[in-house]
Amino acid sequence: SPHTVTTLPTTRQPGCPFDPPAELLDARRHGPISRYTHPGGRPGWLITGYDLVRSVLADPRFSSRKELMNVVDFELPPASPGEFLLTDEPQHSRYRKPLVGRFTVRRMRLLTERVEQVTAACLDAMEEAGPSADLVASFARPIPAVIICELLGVPYEERDSFQRQTEALMSGEPTEEELIAAYTAVQEYVARLVAAKRAHPTDDVLSELTDSDLTDEELQGVGLTLLAAGLDTTANMLSLGTFALLRNPAQLAALRADPALADRAVEELLRYLTVAKSFMRTALEDVELGGQTIEAGTTVVLSYHTANRDPERFADPQVLDIGRQSVGHLAFGHGIHQCLGQQLARVELRVALPALFDRFPALRLAVPPEEVELRPEFADIFGVKSLPVTWDEEES
Numbered sequence: 092s093p094h095t096v097t098t099l100p101t102t103r104q105p106g107c108p109f110d111p112p113a114e115l116l117d118a119r120r121h122g123p124i125s126r127y128t129h130p131g132g133r134p135g136w137l138i139t140g141y142d143l144v145r146s147v148l149a150d151p152r153f154s155s156r157k158e159l160m161n162v163v164d165f166e167l168p169p170a171s172p173g174e175f176l177l178t179d180e181p182q183h184s185r186y187r188k189p190l191v192g193r194f195t196v197r198r199m200r201l202l203t204e205r206v207e208q209v210t211a212a213c214l215d216a217m218e219e220a221g222p223s224a225d226l227v228a229s230f231a232r233p234i235p236a237v238i239i240c241e242l243l244g245v246p247y248e249e250r251d252s253f254q255r256q257t258e259a260l261m262s263g264e265p266t267e268e269e270l271i272a273a274y275t276a277v278q279e280y281v282a283r284l285v286a287a288k289r290a291h292p293t294d295d296v297l298s299e300l301t302d303s304d305l306t307d308e309e310l311q312g313v314g315l316t317l318l319a320a321g322l323d324t325t326a327n328m329l330s331l332g333t334f335a336l337l338r339n340p341a342q343l344a345a346l347r348a349d350p351a352l353a354d355r356a357v358e359e360l361l362r363y364l365t366v367a368k369s370f371m372r373t374a375l376e377d378v379e380l381g382g383q384t385i386e387a388g389t390t391v392v393l394s395y396h397t398a399n400r401d402p403e404r405f406a407d408p409q410v411l412d413i414g415r416q417s418v419g420h421l422a423f424g425h426g427i428h429q430c431l432g433q434q435l436a437r438v439e440l441r442v443a444l445p446a447l448f449d450r451f452p453a454l455r456l457a458v459p460p461e462e463v464e465l466r467p468e469f470a471d472i473f474g475v476k477s478l479p480v481t482w483d484e485e486e487s
């Protein structure tokens with residue numbers, strides 16, 4: 092009979108802020124699929140093995156539709172129009188297709204220079220205020236925020252409040268009341284933005300989409316999805332990536348010695364950290380999987396983080412090794428919902444992380460590592476709440 096996991100762990104092991112919780116690694120050791128009970132009491136499955144996670148993501152018998160999620164004992168509302176992360180084909184393509192051309196490798200490479208400018212401005216401000224900083228507030232949050240706001244055409248003066256609210260949505264920290272307030276505020280904001288782009292199109296993704304057959308409501312959903320998916324993920328990769336490199340000085344030294352390693356280092360950090368830790372899918376029919384039958388209507392939890400630490404796929408998976416071939420990792424998912432913004436995220440990480448270590452050669456944590464405050468494990472996106480760093484003034 093399969094291994095059983097009754098509840099998902101709420102904390103990571105002390106001293107191992109980058110590793111999946113012990114219970115998840117333990118589940119993987121028992122096999123790639125475990126019986127699992129959703130927090131709402133519904134029976135489900137937990138998939139921790141790389142091959143099985145990937146096969147579910149490529150299998151149209153598994154749905155991303157929100158209203159099919161069988162995790163609580165009341166029915167969830169369907170995704171809002173335009174919220175394509177939570178839809179299946181053919182609705183999904185209707186939203187994703189008009190966006191793809193805006194997010195190609197080529198298009199995103201063109202943004203490199205702008206990312207360099209924004210990064211340099213953040214580093215200048217840090218240097219001026221230094222020799223210490225909270226890396227989350229001064230570096231990790233503003234870089235992706237400025238870039239995505241430009242991409243969407245969010246006016247500069249509205250970016251601050253906008254960014255704080257979207258982050259409140261993702262951090263897993265605010266109360267339910269705060270969450271609803273933040274969600275409402277962001278939704279209203281995006282509605283105003285769409286109306287403004289319809290009236291006066293500018294050169295950005297949302298304006299371009301006003302040429303498609305999507306309704307205003309759908310455009311709002313698309314805008315909201317881009318923001319919710321693109322801001323907090325990249326910010327946490329930047330802050331947690333810095334933390335991980337500072338905790339692995341030999342890896343950091345190797346990256347410094349050979350800037351050509353930056354691309355590989357970014358892929359490895361994506362694999363190792365997997366900040367978007369897990370997603371769910373629901374079986375549309377009975378499916379045989381890893382020797383078990385997933386009954387129609389049952390929701391499975393896919394642990395991307397544990398899959399990316401699968402010893403059958405990656406040798407010494409718990410080791411951060413920026414020289415390894417991490418290609419094929421699941422940090423951006425796989426299949427039809429594979430991250431639309433992955434090339435943008437890569438550009439930001441490849442530019443910003445080396446620039447940070449270049450500007451501050453003596454960058455180090457300003458607190459003992461165990462005092463760095465982590466997000467709770469139940470947050471959708473993993474990360475640090477703040478990352479106090481310091482450097483030597485004369486060296487910068």
Ligand code: HEM
Nearest residue numbers: 175176320321324325367370422423424428430431432436
């Ligand atoms: C989807 C991770 C950055 C936009 C996804 C998925 C993952 C992911 C795992 C798939 C979810 C699933 O399987 O259901 C990440 C990570 C990022 C990042 C780790 C940063 C390092 C971005 C950025 C953008 C973005 C910068 C946009 C500008 C999206 C969108 C989807 C998505 C729109 C939904 C795609 C679909 O349903 O077809 N992302 N993402 N992401 N991501 Fe990202």
